[in-house]
Amino acid sequence: MGTGSNFGFADGEQTGDSTRELTYIAAISEALREEMRRDPNVLLMGEDIAGDFGGAFKVTKGFEAEFGARRVINTPLAELGFVGAATGMALMGLRPVVEMQFADFISSAFDSIVQFAATAHYRWKGAVPWVIRAPSDGGIRSGPFHSQNPEAWFVHTPGLKVVAPATPADAKGLLLAAIRDDNPVIYFESKPLYRSLKGPVPSGAEALPLGEAAVVRPGRDLSMVTYGAMLHQALAAARRLADEGIDSEVLDLRTLKPLDRPAILATARKTGKVLVVHAANRLAGVGAEVAALVAEEAFEWLDAPVQRLGGLDVPVPFSPPLEDAYRPNAEKIYGAARRLALY
Amino acid sequence: MLTNEQRLTLYYWMLLTRSFDETMVAMWKQGRGLGGTFSQRGHEAISVGAAYALEPGDVIAPMHRDLGAYLLRGMTAERIFGNLLGRSGGVSAGRDANLHGMGDLGLQIIGFISHLPHSMAVSLGAAMSFVYRSEARVALTFTGDGASSAGLFHETLNMAAVWNAPWVVIVENNLYAYSTPLEQQMKVPAIAERAASYGMAGVSVDGNEVEAVYAVTSAAVERARCGGGPTLIEARTMRMLGHAIHDGAEYVPRSLLESWEKRDPVMTYRARLLEAGVSDEAVLSEIAERVAAEVAEAVARAEADLLPDPATVEAGVYAEG
Numbered sequence: 134m135g136t137g138s139n140f141g142f143a144d145g146e147q148t149g150d151s152t153r154e155l156t157y158i159a160a161i162s163e164a165l166r167e168e169m170r171r172d173p174n175v176l177l178m179g180e181d182i183a184g185d186f187g188g189a190f191k192v193t194k195g196f197e198a199e200f201g202a203r204r205v206i207n208t209p210l211a212e213l214g215f216v217g218a219a220t221g222m223a224l225m226g227l228r229p230v231v232e233m234q235f236a237d238f239i240s241s242a243f244d245s246i247v248q249f250a251a252t253a254h255y256r257w258k259g260a261v262p263w264v265i266r267a268p269s270d271g272g273i274r275s276g277p278f279h280s281q282n283p284e285a286w287f288v289h290t291p292g293l294k295v296v297a298p299a300t301p302a303d304a305k306g307l308l309l310a311a312i313r314d315d316n317p318v319i320y321f322e323s324k325p326l327y328r329s330l331k332g333p334v335p336s337g338a339e340a341l342p343l344g345e346a347a348v349v350r351p352g353r354d355l356s357m358v359t360y361g362a363m364l365h366q367a368l369a370a371a372r373r374l375a376d377e378g379i380d381s382e383v384l385d386l387r388t389l390k391p392l393d394r395p396a397i398l399a400t401a402r403k404t405g406k407v408l409v410v411h412a413a414n415r416l417a418g419v420g421a422e423v424a425a426l427v428a429e430e431a432f433e434w435l436d437a438p439v440q441r442l443g444g445l446d447v448p449v450p451f452s453p454p455l456e457d458a459y460r461p462n463a464e465k466i467y468g469a470a471r472r473l474a475l476y
Numbered sequence: 477m478l479t480n481e482q483r484l485t486l487y488y489w490m491l492l493t494r495s496f497d498e499t500m501v502a503m504w505k506q507g508r509g510l511g512g513t514f515s516q517r518g519h520e521a522i523s524v525g526a527a528y529a530l531e532p533g534d535v536i537a538p539m540h541r542d543l544g545a546y547l548l549r550g551m552t553a554e555r556i557f558g559n560l561l562g563r564s565g566g567v568s569a570g571r572d573a574n575l576h577g578m579g580d581l582g583l584q585i586i587g588f589i590s591h592l593p594h595s596m597a598v599s600l601g602a603a604m605s606f607v608y609r610s611e612a613r614v615a616l617t618f619t620g621d622g623a624s625s626a627g628l629f630h631e632t633l634n635m636a637a638v639w640n641a642p643w644v645v646i647v648e649n650n651l652y653a654y655s656t657p658l659e660q661q662m663k664v665p666a667i668a669e670r671a672a673s674y675g676m677a678g679v680s681v682d683g684n685e686v687e688a689v690y691a692v693t694s695a696a697v698e699r700a701r702c703g704g705g706p707t708l709i710e711a712r713t714m715r716m717l718g719h720a721i722h723d724g725a726e727y728v729p730r731s732l733l734e735s736w737e738k739r740d741p742v743m744t745y746r747a748r749l750l751e752a753g754v755s756d757e758a759v760l761s762e763i764a765e766r767v768a769a770e771v772a773e774a775v776a777r778a779e780a781d782l783l784p785d786p787a788t789v790e791a792g793v794y795a796e797g
Contacts, residue, residue, distance in 0.1 A: 211634065255793045257572065292793050
C-alpha cells in the first residue's frame with residue numbers, strides 16, 4: 134500500500150490479475166508512460182516537467198530518464214507561446230501532451246487554445262491532436278490562483294473536447310483516449326483526488342471512449358449529475374440519503390464536451406428529479422447546460438424543478454471557512470438532494 | 477547568385493501577385509467582392525523573395541500581405557479567389573474570410589488567424605517537429621510591425637532562441653499598424669534589434685528589393701537548416717494602400733506614399749531586368765500577358781463556383797478518426 138508521500142509513484146498494489154489499485158495521480162502517470170512507450174509521436178511539454186524534478190505534482194518524475202530530453206521538454210514560463218508551439222507540432226503529426234502547471238494558468242494560453250487550435254480544422258482541415266493536462270479544482274486551501282475550475286470556457290468553444298475524470302480507472306482510460314484523439318482535448322485532472330483517491334486500474338492500455346457518461350450508482354428517486362471530485366461528495370451524500378430510504382442515482386459525466394446527452398436524458402426521465410453538482414462556479418457553468426437540456430427535452434418527465442449546486446460567483450477564496458462556504462460538499466449535496474426528493 | 481532564369485521567375489511571381497491584387501481591388505470597388513480584403517501592394521518583394529528561399533519540404537506560415545508566398549508555394553489563384561469570394565472551392569470552403577484560413581498541409585502551408593503573432597508560435601512548433609524527427613527542414617513565418625508589440629511575439633522569439641530552432645521570422649515593417657505609425661508603437665529604431673535581447677540573429681533588409689530579401693532569407697534558412705539557430709529578418713517596406721480595402725489611409729502623408737511609389741518593388745525590378753540585359757520588352761510583355769490571362773481565368777472560375785451548401789455548416793469542426 135502506498136503512503137501517499139511518494140507523489141503517486143509505486144502507489145500500485147498487485148491484486149494478482151491485470152487490475153491493480155492505483156492512486157488517481159499514479160493512473161495519470163501510467164497512462165502517459167504507456168502511451169509514450171507505444172507511440173513515438175507522443176511527447177511532453179510544460180513547466181518544470183523534465184529532469185528529476187518531474188513537474189510540480191511529480192506526474193512526470195523519471196520520464197526524462199526513460200524517454201530522453203527530446204520527448205520531455207521543459208518550457209520557459211510562456212503558456213501562450215508553448216501551447217502555440219504544441220499546436221505546430223500537432224499539425225505536423227506529433228501528439229504533444231502539455232502540462233499546464235495549474236489549470237488556473239490556462240487563461241494565459243487562451244488565444245492559442247480557443248482562437249488557433251480550436252478553429253484550425255474547421256477553417257482549413259488542420260488537425261491538432263494535442264492534449265492539455267490541467268490540474269484543477271480546490272478544497273485544499275490553495276487560494277484564488279491555484280484552485281480554479283475553468284472548464285466552462287472551453288466547453289463553450291467549438292472545436293475542443295473537454296474531459297474531467299473522477300476515478301483512477303477513468304483518469305487512465307480517458308487520458309489514453311485524449312492522446313489518441315485527433316482533436317485538441319483539455320483534460321481537467323482533479324488535484325484533490327491526486328493522492329486521496331485509490332481505485333482499481335487495468336494494467337492494459339485500453340482507452341475509454343470520450344463522450345460517454347457512467348451511471349456510478351443506480352437509483353430511483355432522484356438523479357445527481359456531476360463530475361470530477363464532486364462525484365465522491367455526491368456518492369457520500371447518496372449513501373447518507375439511502376439510510377433514510379431515499380434512493381439516488383449518480384451519473385458521472387466524465388466528458389464535458391461532447392456531453393453525453395442521451396445519458397443525461399435517460400437518468401432525468403428515469404427519476405424525474407435532477408440535481409446537477411460541480412465545483413466550478415454555478416453561473417453559466419456546465420450545470421446550466423445540463424439543466425437546460427433536461428428542461429428542453431425531458432420536461433414532461435420532471436416531478437420537480439432541476440436544481441444546481443456549484444461554486445459561488447466569487448473568486449475562489451483561501452481561508453477554510455470562506456472556501457467551504459464557496460464550494461459544494463457532501464453535506465450541501467445531501468441537503469439539496471433531500472429537499473429535491475421531498476419536493 | 478541567381479541565374480537570369482531565376483530572376484525572371486521572381487519577376488513572374490511578383491507580377492502575378494501584383495496582377496491578382498490589382499484585379500482584386502478593382503473587383504471590390506465594383507461591388508463584386510465579399511466582405512473585406514487586404515491589398516498586397518508594396519509587399520510583393522518580401523513574400524516572393526522569402527518564399528523563393530525555401531525547399532519544397534519546408535513549412536511556411538504566411539499572413540495577409542503574403543499572397544506571393546501562397547502562390548509560389550503552389551496554392552492556385554483560383555482557390556485563393558474562391559476563398560475571397562466565400563466559394564465552396566475556396567481554400568477554406570467558405571469557412572474563413574478573405575486571405576485568412578488558407579492553410580494546406582499538402583503544400584506545407586499553415587493558415588493564419590487575425591491574431592497575427594500566433595503564426596510565429598505555431599510555426600516554431602512545426603520547426604521543433606523537424607528537430608524531434610531529425611529532419612533537415614525549416615519553418616518560415618511572417619508577421620508585422622504591429623504584431624511585434626504583442627507578448628506572444630516576444631515569447632516566441634525567446635523560445636526559438638532557447639531551443640535553437642530551425643526557424644525564421646520575417647517581420648514586415650510597413651511603418652503602420654492600421655493607422656498607428658511606428659513611432660507610436662515602439663522606441664527602438666529597428667525591430668531587428670529586438671533579436672539580440674533574446675540571443676538570436678537579427679538583420680534588416682530593404683523589403684522592396686526582391687533579390688536582397690531572397691539573399692538574406694536564403695542565408696538564414698540555410699543556417700537554420702544546418703543547426704545554426706533562428707533568425708529574425710526585418711523587411712522594411714510601405715503599405716501602399718489602406719489596412720484593408722475599406723480604409724482610405726487618409727492618416728498617411730501623401731508625400732510619404734509618393735516617395736515609396738518611386739521605389740515600387742515590381743516596377744523597379746522590371747527596370748533592373750531590362751537595364752542589366754537579363755530580359756527584353758518582348759519577354760517581359762509576354763510574362764505580363766500570361767499573368768493577366770491566369771488571373772482572369774482564376775476570377776472567372778471562382779465567380780462561377782458554387783457557394784457552400786448551408787447543410788454543411790456543422791461539418792469539419794472536428795477531425796474524424
